[in-house]
Amino acid sequence: MRFSGKTAVITGGGTGIGAAVARRIKSEGGNVALVGRRKEPLQAVAEEIGAAIFQADAADTPSMKAAVAGIAERFGGVDILIANAGGHGVGPTISMSDETWDLSVRLNLNTAFVSARECLPQLIERKGNIVVLASIAGLFAGPDAAGYVTMKHACIGLAKSLARDYGRKGVRTNTVCPGWVTTAMADEQMEMLVEKHGLKSIEEAYALVTKDVPLGRPATAEDVSNAVCFLASNEASMINGAVLTVDGGAGTVDLPTLAFVE
Missing domain, CATH: 1.10.1220 (Arc Repressor Mutant)
Structure with a gap:
């Protein structure tokens, strides 16, 4: 029951990794507030585990501000932010439209920034923590994915800035970088x-x-949720500004030596 008495806000909580984290935190005694733009997947997870839903766009300030106020009113405050919302941003730079680039910024970076900013006053008050979901695309470059790669690198920078600026105020911030899930x-x-x-x-x-x-x-979504929930728990009380890969060792591979593999 690592999260007993704690309230976790999970953006993009209706599917995939976000839903798996929601299940884990709820099963360990936490209050779960699911935030997302689409009501149906949020509702499905909420009905399954007994979570609360707050339909909102994590990249939109008024929308997220209202959601956080509603969460605080219902549960008394925010202890954990899982900044999980994200999206695509694929395509080569030479042919990527401004619209695709802007959407990548909004879905991947703005969602993390806005949700963190709106939750920070309560996280400071309650000595909470943030876990940002990035990707190994934030450490390496995949092909024809300029928007996604750039924004996931930026998410890691945002998390490090938060770790530096708010660690002295009692707020830890860490990043999880999954590989294929x-x-x-x-x-x-x-x-x-x-x-x-x-x-x-x-x-x-x-x-x-x-x-x-x-x-x-x-990885499975549960594999990633194990790492996320560890960082969000008091077991990680001295971990701040870390980047944890959940990639099966993909990042350890020396690419130029692959030719020697049978």
Whole structure:
């Protein structure tokens, strides 16, 4: 019951990693406030675990401000922010439109910034913490994903700034960088590989993208939630400004040596 008496705000909490974190925190005694733009997935998770939903756009200041005020009124305050909302931003720089770039900024970076800013007064008061969901795309560059790669790098910078600026006020901020995770969003990308390579299933596509990962498989949403919930708990009370990869060892691979692998 690591989260007994604590209230966690989870942006993008209706699907994938956000939903898995919500289940874990709720199962360990926490109050869970799910924030997202689409009501239906939020409602499905809320009904499953007994969470509260606050339909809001985490990148929109008035929307997020109202959601945080509602959460504080219902639960008494905010102890944990899981800045999980994110989105795509794919395409090469040379052909990326201003609209696609701006959307990538909004979905990946602005959601983290605005939600953190609006939660900070209560997090300072209650000595809470923030976990920002970035990606190993925030550490390395994937092909034709300029918007996503840039914004995930920026999310790590934001988290480090928060860790530095508010650590003395009792607020810890850390970042989790997953590799491939078997979520609905990743499934869409696997479908593209199925079509491109004539594969039989998305399982074969996941096997293809993880063939050089030392653990040889993608993460599950639960794998990532384990790391997120550790950082959000008092067990990580001396961890601030850390970047934790949940990638099966992908980031340890020396790419120029792959030619020597049988």
